[in-house]
Amino acid sequence: MKEKILLLTLISLIVCPVLSNAYGLSSAQAMAMGGAFTGLAKGVYAPLYNPANIGLSEYRQFGLEIAGVGVEISNNSFTLDDYNNYTGAILTDEDKSIILGKIPDEGLKIKADIEASALSLSLGRFVVSINGFAATETNLGKDALELFLQGNGLNDTFSLDGMFSEAVAYASAGLSYGLPVYQIGNRQLAVGLTAKYIRGFGYEKVTELRGGVVTLVTGFQGEGTMIAQTATGGSGYAVDLGAALRISNDYTAGITIKNFLSGITWDQDTEEHGYHFQFDTMTVDNWDDSIVVSDDYSVAIPSFRSTLPSIMRLGIANTSGKLLWAVDWEQGFRQAAGASTKPRLSFGAQYQLLSLLPVRAGYAVGGGRGSVVSGGLGFNLAVFYLDVAVSNHSGFNFSESKGLHFGLSTGLRF
Numbered sequence: 539m540k541e542k543i544l545l546l547t548l549i550s551l552i553v554c555p556v557l558s559n560a561y562g563l564s565s566a567q568a569m570a571m572g573g574a575f576t577g578l579a580k581g582v583y584a585p586l587y588n589p590a591n592i593g594l595s596e597y598r599q600f601g602l603e604i605a606g607v608g609v610e611i612s613n614n615s616f617t618l619d620d621y622n623n624y625t626g627a628i629l630t631d632e633d634k635s636i637i638l639g640k641i642p643d644e645g646l647k648i649k650a651d652i653e654a655s656a657l658s659l660s661l662g663r664f665v666v667s668i669n670g671f672a673a674t675e676t677n678l679g680k681d682a683l684e685l686f687l688q689g690n691g692l693n694d695t696f697s698l699d700g701m702f703s704e705a706v707a708y709a710s711a712g713l714s715y716g717l718p719v720y721q722i723g724n725r726q727l728a729v730g731l732t733a734k735y736i737r738g739f740g741y742e743k744v745t746e747l748r749g750g751v752v753t754l755v756t757g758f759q760g761e762g763t764m765i766a767q768t769a770t771g772g773s774g775y776a777v778d779l780g781a782a783l784r785i786s787n788d789y790t791a792g793i794t795i796k797n798f799l800s801g802i803t804w805d806q807d808t809e810e811h812g813y814h815f816q817f818d819t820m821t822v823d824n825w826d827d828s829i830v831v832s833d834d835y836s837v838a839i840p841s842f843r844s845t846l847p848s849i850m851r852l853g854i855a856n857t858s859g860k861l862l863w864a865v866d867w868e869q870g871f872r873q874a875a876g877a878s879t880k881p882r883l884s885f886g887a888q889y890q891l892l893s894l895l896p897v898r899a900g901y902a903v904g905g906g907r908g909s910v911v912s913g914g915l916g917f918n919l920a921v922f923y924l925d926v927a928v929s930n931h932s933g934f935n936f937s938e939s940k941g942l943h944f945g946l947s948t949g950l951r952f
Contacts, residue, residue, distance in 0.1 A: 562575065562586045562587055562608075562653070563607075563608025563609070563610060563651060563652070563653035563943070563945060564586070564606035564607055564608050564653040564654055564655040564669065564945070564947060565579070565583045565586055565587075565606060565608070565925075565945070565947055566606065566608070566914055566925035566926055566927040566945035566946050566947040567583070567888075567898065567914070567916060567925045567927070567947070568583065568586070568587065568886075569608055569900075569912060569914065569927040569929060569943060569945040570886075570888075570898035570899070570900060570912055570913055570914025570915075570925070570926075570927035570928075570929075570945070571864060571884075571886025571887065571888060571898050571899070571900040571912070571914075572884040572885055572886045572899075572900020572901050572902040572910065572912050572929070573866060573868070573882075573884045573886070573900065573902055574853065574855075574864040574865055574866040574884035574885055574886035574900060574902070575587045575853070575864060575866065575886065576588050576792045576793075576794065576851045576852065576853025576855070576864070576866050577782075577789075577790040577791060577792055577853040577854050577855025577857065577864050577866075578790075578855045578857065578862065578864050579591055579597075580592075580597045580598075580599055581597070581598070581599030581600075581601050581660035581665070581951065582599075582601060582602070582603040582655075582658040582659070582660045582665055582667065582949065583603075584597060584660075584665060584714065584716070584730075585665050585667050585712060585714040585732045585778070587792075587794065587851065587853075588730070588780040588782055588792045588793075588794040588851070588853075589665070589714040589715070589716060589730035589731055589732045589778055589779075589780050589794070590716050590728045590729050590730030590780035590781050590782035590792060590794070591716060591728070591730070591780075591782045591790075591792065592660070592662070592663050592664070592665060592714065592715070592716035592728075592730060593663060593715075593716025593717050593718050593719075593728025593729065593730050593782065594716070594718070594726050594728050594782055594784050594790070595718075595721075595726065596784070596857075597716075597782075598660075598662045598663060598716075599660045599662075599951055599952075600660060600661060600662065600951075600952040601659075601660045601949060601950055601951040601952055602657065602658070602659055602660070602949050602950045603655060603656070603657070603658040603659075603660075603947065603948075603949035604656070604657070604948050604949045604950070605654075605655070605656050605946075605947070605948060605949075606653075606654065606655040606656075606658075606945075606946070606947030606948070606949075607652075607653070607654045607655075607945065607946055607947075608651075608652070608653050608654075608927075608943065608944070608945035608946075609651070609652050609943060609944050609945075610649070610650070610651040610652075610929075610941065610942075610943040611649070611650045611651075611941055611942065611943075612648075612649050612907060612908075612931050612940055612941025612942075612943075613646065613647060613648045613649070613940055613941060614642060614644075614646065614647045614906070614907075614908060614940065615640045615641045615642070615646050615647075615940070616637075616640060616940065617939060617940055618939050620637075620640065624637065637683075638680070638683065638684055641680050641683060642680075643680060644677070644680075644700065645677045645678055645679040645680050645700055645701065646677070646678045646680070646683060647675065647676070647677045647906065648675070648676050648677075648678075649673070649674070649675045649907070649941075650672075650673065650674050651672070651673040652670075652671070652672040652673070653669065653670070653671055653672075654669065654670040655667060655668060655669045655670070655947075656668055658949075663715055663716050663717070664713070664714065664715055665712075665713075665714040665715075665732075666711075666712070666713055666714075667710075667711070667712045667714065667732075668709070668710070668711050668712075669709065669710050669712070670707075670708075670709045670710075671707070671708055671709070671710065672706075672707040673705070673706070674703075674704070674705035674706075675702075675703075675704055675705075675874075676702070676703040676704075677700065677701055677702050677703075678701060679697065679698065679699070679700050679701045681695075681696045681697050681750075695750060695751070695752045696750050696751040696752070696760075697749075697750035698747050698748060698749045698750055698762050698764075699748065699750070701744075701747055702744055702747065702873075703742070703743070703744045703766070704742065704743045704744070704874060705740070705741070705742045705743075706738070706740065706741045706742075706743075706844070707738070707739040707740045707741075708736050708737060708738040708739055708802065709736070709737050709739070710734040710735065710736045710737070710776065711734065711735050712732045712733065712734035712735075713732070713733055713734075714730060714731070714732040714733075714778075715730060715731060716728050716729070716730035716782075717729050717730060724784065724786050724787050725783075725784060725785060725786065726783070726784035727781070727782070727783050727784075728781070728782045728784075729779075729780065729781050729782075730779075730780050730781075730782070731777060731778060731779050731780070732777065732778040733775070733776075733777055734775060734776045734777070734778075735773070735775060736773060736774045736775060736776055736800075736802055737772075737773055738769070738771060738772035738773060738774065738802050738804060739770070739771065740768075740769070740770055740771075741767070741768065741769045741772070741802075741804050741844060742766060742767070742768045743766060743767055743844070744764060744765070744766045745765050745766060745767055746763060746764065746765040747763070747764050747765075748762065748763055749761050749762025749763055749815075750762065760815070760816070761814075761815065761816040762814070762815055762816075763812070763813070763814045764812065764813045764814075765810060765811070765812045766810070766811045766812075767808070767809070767810055767811075767839070767842060768807075768808070768809050768810075768811065769804035769805070769806060769807060769808045769809070769842070770806050770807040771804070771805065771806030771807065772802050772803050772804035772805055772806060772841075773802065773803060773805075774800065774801045774802030774803055774843075775799070775800065775801060776797050776799065776800035776801075776846055777797075777798050777799040777800070778794060778795065778796050778797065778798060779794065779795050779798045780792060780793065780794035780795070781793050781794075787857075787858055788856055788857060788858045788859075789854065789855065789856060789857065790854070790855050790857050791852075791853065791854040791855075792851075792852075792853050792854075793850070793851070793852050793853075794850070794851050795848055795849070795850050795851075796848065796849040796850075796851070797845070797846040797847060797848045797849065798848060800845045800846040800848075801843055801844075801845055802843065802844050802845070802846070803841055803842075803843050804841060804842055804843070804844065805841035808838065808839050808840065808841055808842060809836055809837065809838055809839060810835075810836070810837055810839045811834075811835070811836045812833075812834065812835050812836075813833070813834040814833050814834070846874075847870055847871065847872050847873075847874040847877035848870070848871045848872075848877075849868060849869070849870045849871070849877050850868070850869045850870075850871070851866055851867070851868050851869075852866065852867045853865065853866040853867070860889060860890040860891070861887065861888070861889050861890075862887065862888045862889075862890075863885075863886065863887045863888075864884075864885075864886045864887075865883075865884070865885055865886075866883070866884040866886075867881060867882070867883055867884075868881065868882040868883075868884070868905060869881045869882075870905075878905045878906035878907070880904055880905050880906045881904050881905065882902060882903070882904040882905025882907070883902065883903055883904055884900065884901070884902040885900060885901050885902070886898065886899070886900035886901075886912075887899055887900070893918065894917065894918045894919060895915065895916065895917065895918075896915070896916040896918070897913075897915060898912075898913060898914045898915070898916070898927070899911075899912065899913045899914075900912040900913070900929070907931070907941075908931055908940060909931070910929050910930065910931055910941075910943070911929060911930050912927060912928065912929030912930070912943070913927070913928065913929070914926050914927030914928065914945070921950050921951055921952055922948075922949075922950055923948065923949060923950075923951060924946075924947075924948045925945075925946070925947045925948070926945070926946050927943075927944070927945040927946075928942070928943065928944055928945075929942070929943040930942060930943075
Protein backbone atom coordinates (compact mmCIF):
# COMPACT_ATOMS: atom_id res chain seq x y z
CA MET A 539 0.00 0.00 0.00
CA LYS A 540 2.64 2.53 1.00
CA GLU A 541 4.53 1.88 -2.25
CA LYS A 542 1.42 2.87 -4.23
CA ILE A 543 0.91 6.05 -2.25
CA LEU A 544 4.59 6.98 -2.61
CA LEU A 545 4.37 6.40 -6.36
CA LEU A 546 1.42 8.78 -6.58
CA THR A 547 3.45 11.38 -4.70
CA LEU A 548 6.51 11.02 -6.89
CA ILE A 549 4.38 11.28 -10.02
CA SER A 550 3.04 14.56 -8.70
CA LEU A 551 6.58 15.93 -8.31
CA ILE A 552 8.11 14.98 -11.67
CA VAL A 553 10.42 17.78 -12.80
CA CYS A 554 11.19 18.38 -16.47
CA PRO A 555 14.92 18.02 -17.18
CA VAL A 556 15.52 21.77 -17.59
CA LEU A 557 16.93 24.35 -15.28
CA SER A 558 16.76 28.21 -14.87
CA ASN A 559 17.06 31.65 -13.28
CA ALA A 560 20.44 31.57 -11.49
CA TYR A 561 21.55 35.21 -11.39
CA GLY A 562 25.23 36.15 -11.13
CA LEU A 563 26.71 32.64 -11.10
CA SER A 564 28.60 33.21 -14.36
CA SER A 565 30.90 35.71 -12.59
CA ALA A 566 33.48 33.57 -10.82
CA GLN A 567 34.76 36.64 -8.97
CA ALA A 568 31.29 37.25 -7.51
CA MET A 569 30.79 33.57 -6.63
CA ALA A 570 34.15 33.46 -4.84
CA MET A 571 33.04 36.47 -2.75
CA GLY A 572 29.81 34.81 -1.65
CA GLY A 573 27.71 36.76 -4.15
CA ALA A 574 28.44 40.07 -2.36
CA PHE A 575 29.11 42.01 -5.54
CA THR A 576 26.48 44.73 -5.95
CA GLY A 577 28.94 47.49 -4.99
CA LEU A 578 31.88 46.02 -6.94
CA ALA A 579 30.53 44.78 -10.29
CA LYS A 580 32.16 46.57 -13.22
CA GLY A 581 32.06 46.37 -16.99
CA VAL A 582 30.45 43.23 -18.43
CA TYR A 583 29.53 42.02 -14.93
CA ALA A 584 27.64 45.14 -13.85
CA PRO A 585 24.37 44.04 -15.52
CA LEU A 586 24.39 40.82 -13.48
CA TYR A 587 24.36 42.77 -10.20
CA ASN A 588 23.57 46.45 -10.86
CA PRO A 589 23.41 48.08 -14.30
CA ALA A 590 23.67 51.52 -12.67
CA ASN A 591 27.33 50.84 -11.83
CA ILE A 592 28.38 51.53 -15.43
CA GLY A 593 27.08 55.06 -14.95
CA LEU A 594 29.88 55.66 -12.43
CA SER A 595 33.12 56.87 -13.97
CA GLU A 596 35.36 54.38 -12.13
CA TYR A 597 33.19 51.39 -13.11
CA ARG A 598 33.16 51.84 -16.88
CA GLN A 599 35.34 49.45 -18.83
CA PHE A 600 36.07 48.45 -22.38
CA GLY A 601 36.28 44.70 -22.45
CA LEU A 602 35.00 41.39 -23.74
CA GLU A 603 33.93 38.40 -21.68
CA ILE A 604 34.84 35.36 -23.73
CA ALA A 605 32.93 32.87 -21.59
CA GLY A 606 31.57 32.44 -18.09
CA VAL A 607 29.73 29.60 -16.40
CA GLY A 608 28.49 28.85 -12.91
CA VAL A 609 26.77 25.74 -11.56
CA GLU A 610 25.08 25.26 -8.18
CA ILE A 611 23.37 22.09 -6.93
CA SER A 612 22.12 21.82 -3.37
CA ASN A 613 19.58 20.40 -0.94
CA ASN A 614 18.48 21.46 2.53
CA SER A 615 18.84 18.16 4.40
CA PHE A 616 21.56 15.67 3.50
CA THR A 617 25.34 15.87 3.39
CA LEU A 618 27.91 13.96 1.37
CA ASP A 619 28.62 11.83 4.46
CA ASP A 620 24.92 10.94 4.68
CA TYR A 621 24.97 9.84 1.06
CA ASN A 622 28.02 7.65 1.64
CA ASN A 623 26.65 6.18 4.88
CA TYR A 624 23.12 5.32 3.79
CA THR A 625 23.23 4.64 0.05
CA GLY A 626 22.80 0.89 -0.47
CA ALA A 627 22.73 0.20 3.27
CA ILE A 628 20.08 -1.81 5.14
CA LEU A 629 18.46 0.84 7.31
CA THR A 630 17.74 0.20 10.96
CA ASP A 631 14.95 1.96 12.87
CA GLU A 632 17.60 4.26 14.35
CA ASP A 633 18.94 5.07 10.88
CA LYS A 634 15.43 5.95 9.69
CA SER A 635 14.89 8.24 12.68
CA ILE A 636 18.22 10.00 12.04
CA ILE A 637 17.36 10.49 8.35
CA LEU A 638 13.91 11.91 9.13
CA GLY A 639 15.43 14.16 11.81
CA LYS A 640 17.62 15.81 9.18
CA ILE A 641 14.62 16.88 7.09
CA PRO A 642 13.02 20.18 8.20
CA ASP A 643 9.26 20.45 8.63
CA GLU A 644 8.97 22.27 5.29
CA GLY A 645 10.24 19.16 3.50
CA LEU A 646 13.21 18.11 1.37
CA LYS A 647 14.13 20.86 -1.11
CA ILE A 648 16.38 20.14 -4.07
CA LYS A 649 17.69 22.98 -6.24
CA ALA A 650 19.86 23.21 -9.33
CA ASP A 651 20.98 26.50 -10.90
CA ILE A 652 23.07 27.18 -13.99
CA GLU A 653 24.15 30.43 -15.63
CA ALA A 654 26.33 30.76 -18.71
CA SER A 655 27.45 33.78 -20.71
CA ALA A 656 29.51 34.31 -23.83
CA LEU A 657 30.85 37.24 -25.85
CA SER A 658 29.44 39.95 -23.60
CA LEU A 659 30.85 43.33 -24.60
CA SER A 660 31.44 46.37 -22.38
CA LEU A 661 31.69 49.77 -24.09
CA GLY A 662 31.84 52.38 -21.35
CA ARG A 663 28.27 53.22 -20.34
CA PHE A 664 26.88 50.42 -22.53
CA VAL A 665 27.05 46.66 -22.09
CA VAL A 666 25.76 44.10 -24.58
CA SER A 667 25.34 40.70 -22.98
CA ILE A 668 24.26 37.22 -24.07
CA ASN A 669 23.34 34.84 -21.26
CA GLY A 670 21.73 31.47 -20.71
CA PHE A 671 19.83 30.70 -17.51
CA ALA A 672 18.52 27.51 -16.01
CA ALA A 673 17.14 26.55 -12.58
CA THR A 674 14.81 24.03 -11.05
CA GLU A 675 13.40 23.62 -7.58
CA THR A 676 11.28 20.85 -6.12
CA ASN A 677 10.02 20.21 -2.62
CA LEU A 678 9.11 16.72 -1.36
CA GLY A 679 7.02 16.86 1.80
CA LYS A 680 8.26 15.21 4.96
CA ASP A 681 5.08 13.13 5.10
CA ALA A 682 6.05 11.34 1.90
CA LEU A 683 9.52 10.44 3.17
CA GLU A 684 8.19 9.35 6.55
CA LEU A 685 5.64 7.12 4.81
CA PHE A 686 8.37 5.61 2.65
CA LEU A 687 10.72 4.91 5.56
CA GLN A 688 8.34 3.98 8.37
CA GLY A 689 5.00 3.10 6.76
CA ASN A 690 1.56 4.03 8.06
CA GLY A 691 0.41 3.98 11.66
CA LEU A 692 -3.19 4.09 12.89
CA ASN A 693 -4.80 7.51 12.37
CA ASP A 694 -1.72 8.73 10.51
CA THR A 695 -2.40 11.39 7.89
CA PHE A 696 -0.32 11.74 4.75
CA SER A 697 -0.70 15.09 2.98
CA LEU A 698 0.46 16.49 -0.38
CA ASP A 699 0.28 20.04 0.98
CA GLY A 700 3.48 22.07 0.75
CA MET A 701 4.95 20.13 -2.16
CA PHE A 702 5.82 21.96 -5.35
CA SER A 703 7.87 21.81 -8.51
CA GLU A 704 8.99 24.47 -11.00
CA ALA A 705 11.60 24.62 -13.75
CA VAL A 706 12.38 27.02 -16.59
CA ALA A 707 15.21 27.52 -19.09
CA TYR A 708 15.88 30.42 -21.43
CA ALA A 709 18.51 32.54 -23.15
CA SER A 710 18.59 36.33 -23.14
CA ALA A 711 20.19 39.10 -25.16
CA GLY A 712 20.46 42.31 -23.13
CA LEU A 713 21.45 45.92 -23.54
CA SER A 714 22.48 47.81 -20.39
CA TYR A 715 23.01 51.53 -19.92
CA GLY A 716 24.21 53.58 -16.96
CA LEU A 717 23.32 57.26 -16.69
CA PRO A 718 25.20 59.67 -14.37
CA VAL A 719 22.71 61.84 -12.45
CA TYR A 720 25.04 64.16 -10.56
CA GLN A 721 28.58 64.50 -9.29
CA ILE A 722 29.81 66.65 -6.42
CA GLY A 723 33.50 66.19 -5.72
CA ASN A 724 34.16 62.49 -5.35
CA ARG A 725 30.49 61.70 -4.82
CA GLN A 726 28.57 60.37 -7.81
CA LEU A 727 25.02 59.11 -8.32
CA ALA A 728 23.96 57.02 -11.31
CA VAL A 729 20.91 55.08 -12.43
CA GLY A 730 20.78 52.26 -14.94
CA LEU A 731 18.67 49.64 -16.62
CA THR A 732 19.00 46.44 -18.58
CA ALA A 733 16.45 45.56 -21.26
CA LYS A 734 16.46 41.91 -22.33
CA TYR A 735 14.89 39.89 -25.10
CA ILE A 736 14.19 36.37 -23.84
CA ARG A 737 13.94 33.17 -25.81
CA GLY A 738 12.39 30.42 -23.73
CA PHE A 739 13.50 26.80 -24.14
CA GLY A 740 11.39 25.00 -21.57
CA TYR A 741 8.92 25.51 -18.75
CA GLU A 742 7.21 23.28 -16.19
CA LYS A 743 5.20 24.17 -13.14
CA VAL A 744 2.84 22.24 -10.89
CA THR A 745 -0.11 24.61 -10.74
CA GLU A 746 -2.31 22.54 -8.43
CA LEU A 747 -1.36 19.87 -5.92
CA ARG A 748 -3.68 18.83 -3.11
CA GLY A 749 -4.97 15.79 -1.27
CA GLY A 750 -3.84 13.13 1.14
CA VAL A 751 -4.43 9.75 2.75
CA VAL A 752 -5.56 8.80 6.26
CA THR A 753 -5.14 5.42 7.99
CA LEU A 754 -8.28 4.18 9.78
CA VAL A 755 -9.17 1.06 11.74
CA THR A 756 -11.22 -0.07 8.73
CA GLY A 757 -8.52 0.65 6.15
CA PHE A 758 -7.38 3.65 4.12
CA GLN A 759 -9.20 6.65 2.72
CA GLY A 760 -7.76 9.26 0.42
CA GLU A 761 -7.88 11.44 -2.66
CA GLY A 762 -5.52 13.76 -4.50
CA THR A 763 -5.06 15.90 -7.59
CA MET A 764 -2.00 17.13 -9.47
CA ILE A 765 -2.09 19.51 -12.45
CA ALA A 766 1.00 20.80 -14.25
CA GLN A 767 1.65 23.04 -17.25
CA THR A 768 4.56 22.48 -19.63
CA ALA A 769 5.96 24.09 -22.77
CA THR A 770 9.05 23.73 -24.96
CA GLY A 771 9.37 27.24 -26.36
CA GLY A 772 8.35 30.86 -26.06
CA SER A 773 9.59 34.45 -26.09
CA GLY A 774 9.39 37.52 -23.90
CA TYR A 775 11.22 40.33 -22.17
CA ALA A 776 12.62 41.46 -18.84
CA VAL A 777 13.79 44.81 -17.45
CA ASP A 778 16.23 45.33 -14.55
CA LEU A 779 16.53 48.68 -12.76
CA GLY A 780 19.25 49.99 -10.46
CA ALA A 781 20.83 52.96 -8.72
CA ALA A 782 24.44 53.35 -7.56
CA LEU A 783 26.02 55.89 -5.22
CA ARG A 784 29.76 56.48 -5.14
CA ILE A 785 29.93 57.76 -1.56
CA SER A 786 33.65 58.54 -1.70
CA ASN A 787 36.83 57.17 -3.25
CA ASP A 788 36.57 54.32 -0.74
CA TYR A 789 32.91 53.30 -0.66
CA THR A 790 30.11 52.54 -3.13
CA ALA A 791 26.52 51.54 -2.38
CA GLY A 792 23.77 50.35 -4.69
CA ILE A 793 20.28 48.94 -5.07
CA THR A 794 18.85 46.94 -7.96
CA ILE A 795 15.66 45.07 -8.78
CA LYS A 796 16.15 42.14 -11.12
CA ASN A 797 13.14 41.47 -13.36
CA PHE A 798 11.32 44.63 -12.28
CA LEU A 799 9.18 43.96 -15.35
CA SER A 800 9.05 40.62 -17.16
CA GLY A 801 6.87 38.32 -19.18
CA ILE A 802 7.33 35.18 -21.27
CA THR A 803 4.61 33.90 -23.60
CA TRP A 804 4.93 30.13 -23.99
CA ASP A 805 3.45 29.06 -27.32
CA GLN A 806 5.24 25.87 -28.36
CA ASP A 807 3.99 22.40 -27.35
CA THR A 808 1.92 23.89 -24.53
CA GLU A 809 0.23 21.12 -22.56
CA GLU A 810 -1.60 20.46 -19.33
CA HIS A 811 -0.99 17.22 -17.49
CA GLY A 812 -3.30 16.01 -14.74
CA TYR A 813 -3.65 13.07 -12.38
CA HIS A 814 -6.41 12.34 -9.88
CA PHE A 815 -6.90 9.40 -7.50
CA GLN A 816 -9.61 8.57 -4.99
CA PHE A 817 -10.42 5.56 -2.81
CA ASP A 818 -12.62 4.83 0.20
CA THR A 819 -12.04 2.23 2.91
CA MET A 820 -9.26 0.39 1.12
CA THR A 821 -8.12 -2.73 2.98
CA VAL A 822 -5.58 -5.46 2.40
CA ASP A 823 -8.42 -7.59 1.01
CA ASN A 824 -9.62 -5.19 -1.67
CA TRP A 825 -6.65 -2.98 -2.56
CA ASP A 826 -6.29 -4.67 -5.97
CA ASP A 827 -9.96 -4.14 -6.85
CA SER A 828 -11.59 -1.23 -8.67
CA ILE A 829 -12.14 0.57 -5.38
CA VAL A 830 -9.24 2.82 -6.48
CA VAL A 831 -10.55 5.37 -8.97
CA SER A 832 -7.88 7.22 -10.90
CA ASP A 833 -7.68 9.34 -14.00
CA ASP A 834 -4.78 10.94 -15.84
CA TYR A 835 -4.62 13.04 -18.96
CA SER A 836 -2.40 15.20 -21.16
CA VAL A 837 -4.08 17.77 -23.38
CA ALA A 838 -2.92 20.61 -25.60
CA ILE A 839 -3.75 24.05 -24.20
CA PRO A 840 -3.57 27.60 -25.59
CA SER A 841 -0.40 29.62 -25.12
CA PHE A 842 0.09 30.94 -21.62
CA ARG A 843 2.22 33.56 -19.91
CA SER A 844 4.66 33.37 -17.03
CA THR A 845 6.82 35.95 -15.29
CA LEU A 846 10.31 35.79 -13.85
CA PRO A 847 10.63 36.35 -10.10
CA SER A 848 11.62 39.87 -9.04
CA ILE A 849 14.68 39.99 -6.78
CA MET A 850 15.99 43.04 -4.93
CA ARG A 851 19.63 43.49 -3.93
CA LEU A 852 21.15 46.10 -1.63
CA GLY A 853 24.91 46.35 -1.28
CA ILE A 854 27.80 48.40 0.03
CA ALA A 855 31.47 47.89 -0.72
CA ASN A 856 34.92 49.18 0.13
CA THR A 857 36.50 49.77 -3.28
CA SER A 858 40.04 50.98 -2.65
CA GLY A 859 43.27 49.54 -1.34
CA LYS A 860 44.65 46.02 -1.47
CA LEU A 861 41.75 44.69 0.60
CA LEU A 862 38.31 45.07 -0.96
CA TRP A 863 35.18 43.96 0.88
CA ALA A 864 31.45 43.97 0.25
CA VAL A 865 28.15 43.18 1.98
CA ASP A 866 24.93 42.36 0.09
CA TRP A 867 21.34 41.78 1.15
CA GLU A 868 19.07 39.91 -1.27
CA GLN A 869 15.29 39.57 -1.12
CA GLY A 870 12.99 37.73 -3.52
CA PHE A 871 9.38 38.86 -3.80
CA ARG A 872 7.94 35.38 -4.42
CA GLN A 873 9.00 31.77 -4.09
CA ALA A 874 10.13 30.40 -7.45
CA ALA A 875 12.90 28.46 -9.14
CA GLY A 876 15.99 30.60 -8.53
CA ALA A 877 14.35 32.91 -5.96
CA SER A 878 13.24 32.83 -2.33
CA THR A 879 11.11 35.05 -0.14
CA LYS A 880 13.60 34.44 2.67
CA PRO A 881 16.30 37.17 2.84
CA ARG A 882 19.93 36.28 2.15
CA LEU A 883 22.99 38.06 3.55
CA SER A 884 26.37 37.81 1.81
CA PHE A 885 29.89 38.89 2.82
CA GLY A 886 32.92 38.91 0.54
CA ALA A 887 36.54 40.05 0.45
CA GLN A 888 39.38 40.22 -2.05
CA TYR A 889 43.05 40.68 -1.16
CA GLN A 890 45.47 41.85 -3.83
CA LEU A 891 48.69 40.29 -2.56
CA LEU A 892 50.10 40.42 -6.09
CA SER A 893 48.57 42.52 -8.86
CA LEU A 894 48.22 39.48 -11.10
CA LEU A 895 46.86 37.09 -8.42
CA PRO A 896 43.93 38.37 -6.31
CA VAL A 897 42.71 35.98 -3.59
CA ARG A 898 38.98 35.93 -2.72
CA ALA A 899 36.72 34.51 -0.03
CA GLY A 900 33.08 34.84 0.96
CA TYR A 901 30.29 33.70 3.22
CA ALA A 902 26.51 33.78 2.67
CA VAL A 903 23.55 32.68 4.79
CA GLY A 904 19.77 32.57 4.39
CA GLY A 905 17.60 32.67 1.29
CA GLY A 906 16.48 29.09 1.81
CA ARG A 907 19.96 27.86 0.88
CA GLY A 908 21.62 27.62 4.28
CA SER A 909 25.17 28.80 4.86
CA VAL A 910 27.77 28.77 2.08
CA VAL A 911 31.55 29.27 2.32
CA SER A 912 33.31 30.22 -0.92
CA GLY A 913 36.74 31.05 -2.27
CA GLY A 914 38.64 31.59 -5.47
CA LEU A 915 41.53 33.10 -7.38
CA GLY A 916 42.00 35.51 -10.23
CA PHE A 917 44.77 35.50 -12.83
CA ASN A 918 45.40 38.88 -14.50
CA LEU A 919 47.87 38.76 -17.37
CA ALA A 920 48.04 42.08 -19.23
CA VAL A 921 44.60 42.43 -20.88
CA PHE A 922 43.63 38.77 -20.28
CA TYR A 923 41.95 37.56 -17.10
CA LEU A 924 40.77 34.21 -15.75
CA ASP A 925 38.71 33.81 -12.55
CA VAL A 926 37.87 30.54 -10.81
CA ALA A 927 35.67 29.90 -7.78
CA VAL A 928 34.28 27.08 -5.67
CA SER A 929 31.86 27.17 -2.77
CA ASN A 930 30.50 24.68 -0.28
CA HIS A 931 27.23 24.43 1.60
CA SER A 932 27.48 23.91 5.38
CA GLY A 933 30.88 25.36 6.15
CA PHE A 934 34.50 24.34 5.67
CA ASN A 935 34.05 20.57 5.97
CA PHE A 936 33.41 19.29 2.44
CA SER A 937 32.24 15.92 3.74
CA GLU A 938 29.38 17.79 5.45
CA SER A 939 28.46 19.60 2.24
CA LYS A 940 24.80 19.82 1.20
CA GLY A 941 25.79 21.19 -2.19
CA LEU A 942 28.74 22.31 -4.27
CA HIS A 943 29.16 25.20 -6.70
CA PHE A 944 31.77 25.87 -9.34
CA GLY A 945 32.40 28.97 -11.44
CA LEU A 946 34.82 30.02 -14.18
CA SER A 947 34.96 33.19 -16.25
CA THR A 948 37.51 34.56 -18.67
CA GLY A 949 37.86 37.52 -21.00
CA LEU A 950 39.76 40.63 -22.05
CA ARG A 951 39.92 44.11 -20.49
CA PHE A 952 41.35 46.99 -22.53
